[in-house]
Amino acid sequence: MNNRKIDSFFKRKACEIEREERDEEIIIPTSESETVLENPTIEEHHGFENSLERDPGKRPPIWQYPPNQVDAIRRAYLKWGPYQIHLENYPLSGNEDHPRRFQHTWFSIFPSWLEYSPSEDAAFCLPCYLFSKKLSGRPGSLVFISMGFRNWKKVRNGKHCSFLKHIWKDPCSPHNNAMKACQDLLNQDGHIRNVIQVKSSSQRMNNRL
Template identity: 50%
Template sequence: MQDEQEQENCSNQNEGEEQQSSRPMIFRGIDFLERDPALRPQVWQYPLNQRDDVRRAYLRLGPMQPKLNKYKATGIQGKKRRFQYSYFSHFPAWLEYSVSSGRAYCLFCFLFSNNMKKRGGFDVFTTQGFDRRKKVHDGKKCAFLTHMGSDPCSQHNNAVRHSQALLNQPNHLANILEVKSKEEKEKDRLRLKATIACVKLLTFQSCALRGHDERPQSRNRGKFLEIQKLLAEFCPDIAAVIDGNNLHVCKYNSHEIQTEILGIYAMKVREHIRAEIGD
């Protein structure tokens, strides 16, 4: 009776873990993405309408290729092998390494994985990670070459084409803006510039962006919207494109837009620090 109760408790615990792992992730911007391939959530765990944004963000960051003095040794006792930094030069576009697990991964296959858990071997370079170093130095039978496949329609090559199509699809924001008239594009740019200026000011002053009550009838709509209102009072051009004067276009003042702008600023700061420090 006690054994049955313990089995039932374990079953309930496993079900709870499965439900927790199946909960969708929320994409909050490129600056909040987990870079370690072994720790990052899978793309299929994000909501369907955010997955392309996640893919574009990871493609912009590029594969995780840390240069370490000593990589983690894996394998059986007495025959352990280590990952080598030279592998990246042979497969620079997709090969990744996880510092936490010491295993290799594929960026493109990770981006377009469809949670194929029941098909053995398909998740080696996406969730499990590859750690059989002996097969890397095997000529034409190299495990990395085998993963890529000689067939143009292999899973890896299909993922590469999907990545290229995602970055070059005709429905990008830049292509949509080209269809608009010159006057509309200028209004969009001015509206976005006003948003960026407000975010920059509040960020560098360490102030909160959002207000407790941002409804139009509120007396205090928060620092971000109040600064926009102040800019509009002194600039008729800004007043013509923000707040209630652009009901049928993008306002560029949502929480998601603000978070994305903050992520871009954070990346710019990191790039500046890296440029000062060097390789």
């Protein structure tokens, strides 16, 4: 005991130093992993989004998807926006004496929700589709969700316009409730992403300390 130098009591063993260095490598995230956590890219969900049907006349009802996937599907459709395809000539339909067709100028009047299905030659509402429920809603709303609207004569009908009647003046109408639900979902998504970023930054600082 007397032959041992006093500084030997304060020297750190090599195995302890190696163990701490190994632990630090495990705890501290790399810059690459930090990028994945804070900034998820579209490519990560590219395959998932490609499996969704854009044509509103072909897509299945939203309530047929697994409940744990519905919000992700809603976000994907909201990222795309309403399916507003511009055709040189939309199909004629209605009365043979005075046939009518869909007008692409209606997209500029109702840009936030109006969709057109080329397969069904019909108009749909994206927010009402995203937050529809099985066998629920007013009959007029279901037309814009699953059946599709085709009576173009009633679009140019002043205050009786079918598109305006679908929206309704009531702020609590099914359509306006669906619009609000879309906005709440997007705001919630942004809030969650910000929380993850803050906690990730805090965790990095703690790990480095």
